[in-house]
Amino acid sequence: MNTMFDFLDRIQVQKEPRPEQYLGEDGLLYCGKCHTPVQCRITFEGKERIMPCICKCQKEERERQEQRMKEEEQLLYVRRLKAAGIQERHLQDWTFASATDTPSIQMAKRYTENWKKVKAENLGLLLWGDVGTGKSFLAACIANALLEKGVPVLMTNFSKILNQMGAMYSDERYRYIASFNRFSLLIIDDLGIERNTEYALEQVYAVIDERYKTGLPLIITTNLTISQLRNPEDVAHARIYSRVLEMCTPVHVPGHDRRTTIGKSKQELVKEVLFS
Ligand SMILES: [Zn+2]
Known part of the structure; x- marks a missing residue:
């Protein structure tokens, strides 16, 4: 347990708001963009502490990045499948x-x-x-x-x-x-x-x-x-x-006949391009 306490104590709690942040009425720091807290209170072994957390817009940004990565991976996977198949x-x-x-x-x-x-x-x-x-x-x-x-x-x-x-x-x-x-x-x-x-x-x-x-x-x-x-x-x-x-x-x-159809449309194209 001591190591957990040590660990929690070593996390430095940010006291002053950074630019685009502000101090809320509840004593926690808030994100100025999405107005949700960038800190939270947790109670561990009877002691309440303030811990950093991510605000709504950061969470959404993280999800967007994960989604983008998933899509890129899928794209790469399909490209490999196609090349092999x-x-x-x-x-x-x-x-x-x-x-x-x-x-x-x-x-x-x-x-x-x-x-x-x-x-x-x-x-x-x-x-x-x-x-x-x-x-x-x-x-x-x-x-x-x-x-x-x-x-x-x-x-x-x-x-x-x-x-x-x-x-x-x-x-x-x-x-x-x-x-x-x-x-x-x-x-x-x-x-x-x-x-x-x-x-x-x-x-x-x-x-x-x-x-x-x-x-x-x-x-x-x-x-x-x-x-x-x-x-x-x-x-x-x-x-x-x-x-x-x-x-x-x-x-x-x-x-x-598909090939004939292609042939015919080519013929029509030749007529159009070369003779009209
Ligand atoms: Zn935010």
């Missing part, structure tokens, strides 16, 4: 903000809005449709919206995964595949365009199967039709596709 720069610009409001986009928005449930229930998607229908765009919109919320997402494709794996030993390959588990959502773009070798199909299956074991959601985009996925050409494809269909609900992305 979407390595292709152009995909980072594909967001709901830049999307035309179609039923597919609305579906994708609801997917991100209901993320807690989506994750808990492990709701995967298989976005399928013709080339250029905007399946990758849709997937990237989902990825970016979730990354903004601080959800770890990885968007990649099998060509990239297989390239990475090419130089690895088998235990390294396993660790690499397992590293996808730290992403709450895994998006694999363009299933079906990767190499068709026995080795490649083996690795594709390993990635899908590992995801299956984690019970975390998977989104796949593909140009393959549902009938191609349901009637695979051989056993190697069959086991991949049956796992995918087990994990991912097929959602058809109808084509009004």
Whole structure:
């Protein structure tokens, strides 16, 4: 106890108000700005003492600073998540903000809005449709919206995964595949365009199967039709596709061709800029 008394006695009590402070009727010093005390009376072991404390405006300033720091940390965290989760720069610009409001986009928005449930229930998607229908765009919109919320997402494709794996030993390959588990959502773009070798199909299956074991959601985009996925050409494809269909609900992305639309608007721009 003595040490506590010593400690309290050593705190020097400020007697004279500093500029912007004044002495209140209760004998405590007050802040001239917010008119709340910068001192308080505490009783410890029967002895009353005056102790320094912070006034309302200082407290608010401190909270503002803490809030700013939290926001900066969150911003930094999201930036790191994005850099790790979407390595292709152009995909980072594909967001709901830049999307035309179609039923597919609305579906994708609801997917991100209901993320807690989506994750808990492990709701995967298989976005399928013709080339250029905007399946990758849709997937990237989902990825970016979730990354903004601080959800770890990885968007990649099998060509990239297989390239990475090419130089690895088998235990390294396993660790690499397992590293996808730290992403709450895994998006694999363009299933079906990767190499068709026995080795490649083996690795594709390993990635899908590992995801299956984690019970975390998977989104796949593909140009393959549902009938191609349901009637695979051989056993190697069959086991991949049956796992995918087990994990991912097929959602058809109808084509009004996004690339054509972009092309058309470019044509209109050329007309406008160069010929009018
Ligand atoms: Zn104050």
